[in-house]
């Protein structure tokens with residue numbers, strides 16, 4: 001192509017006539033598409049809720065991931081703006097934006113991994129379950145789209161209450177005949193990230209050297225850090241155990257209160273989501289020994305879903321690990337966690353089955 005033709009093409013892209021249009025017509029979004037041609041081969045990833053508090057930093061960080069070749073950013077508001085912004089980053093992934101329900105199908109078609117941070121966040125005084133009424137419907141709609149357009153994709157579900165939204169997603173996929181339990185993962189990585197940070201603080205270690213399994217679910221007492229299984233091996237006094245367990249369980253509330261009405265964790269969540277998504281992509285690529293905690297379909301307890309360590313592979317959560325030995329404090333915590341989890345799981349299932 002002649003130089004003047006190339007300049008004319010780029011200049012046309014930079015003058016959008018209708019910012020509400022989808023990527024197939026939107027000049028800026030198409031510009032992003034064109035600019036990154038020639039990027040490295042890799043996986044196709046969609047973020048649903050990409051314009052939100054989590055969605056925006058998550059979109060930025062996924063654009064930086066060398067395993068991603070195509071990044072689809074979907075939201076019901078402001079997707080063109082976030083897409084134009086992220087697309088200027090000089091990394092390999094092609095970025096395309098999708099705005100609103102009519103473009104959900106295009107956003108999802110061909111995706112290998114779908115990350116869902118769509119939905120309302122908590123304000124002080126609310127529990128995650130208080131978000132159920134709004135977020136359950138959002139998750140149902142988005143999962144119906146996944147069942148239709150990319151039924152084989154791995155799904156990383158972030159929207160709260162995770163303890164109920166994962167069962168909702170499972171029921172939607174069952175109804176559509178596309179359910180693969182290994183490919184549906186509730187993201188509990190932020191609990192692990194917090195646990196590593198707080199435990200490292202107590203031990204006086206670099207958090208990168210610390211690994212804490214966090215099992216159960218993702219709300220209050222259902223978040224159960226297994227401090228007896230921390231790596232490197234260590235021990236805690238009863239006071240330390242109580243302090244750490246409570247702080248990890250209440251980590252989300254700590255941020256909600258500090259933000260004082262302006263939402264919940266977004267930056268640490270985007271960091272955790274990218275850490276987890278990267279592990280999923282490495283599993284998809286065939287890397288060996290990828291193990292992390294996630295809330296998945298499980299036979300580890302008598303509940304249908306439970307968070308434990310899982311091995312991530314080409315098929316998603318290919319192996320779900322047992323809890324391992326628990327101490328008395330953890331055994332008591334497990335019973336409390338199971339009691340609350342059973343109710344939250346049933347609430348999610350009933351929402352679709354009703």
Ligand SMILES: NC(=O)c1ccc[n+]([C@@H]2O[C@H](COP(=O)([O-])OP(=O)(O)OC[C@H]3O[C@@H](n4cnc5c(N)ncnc54)[C@H](O)[C@@H]3O)[C@@H](O)[C@H]2O)c1
Nearest residue numbers: 049051052053054076117118119120121158159160190269
């Ligand atoms: N799993 C976790 O550890 C964890 C951590 C933090 C937050 N969360 C949850 O993540 C969710 C998002 O939090 P946030 O702070 O980013 O909220 P936010 O309000 O800042 O962003 C949510 C985004 O979702 C979009 N959205 C709403 N309905 C949609 C739909 N039908 N389709 C697509 N997008 C839609 C909104 O337009 C918005 O851009 C909340 O439910 C929050 O509780 C989970």
Ligand SMILES: O=C(O)C[C@H](O)C(=O)O
Nearest residue numbers: 122160251252253264265
């Ligand atoms: O606490 C919240 O509501 C958001 C999230 O679940 C978190 O743990 O930070």
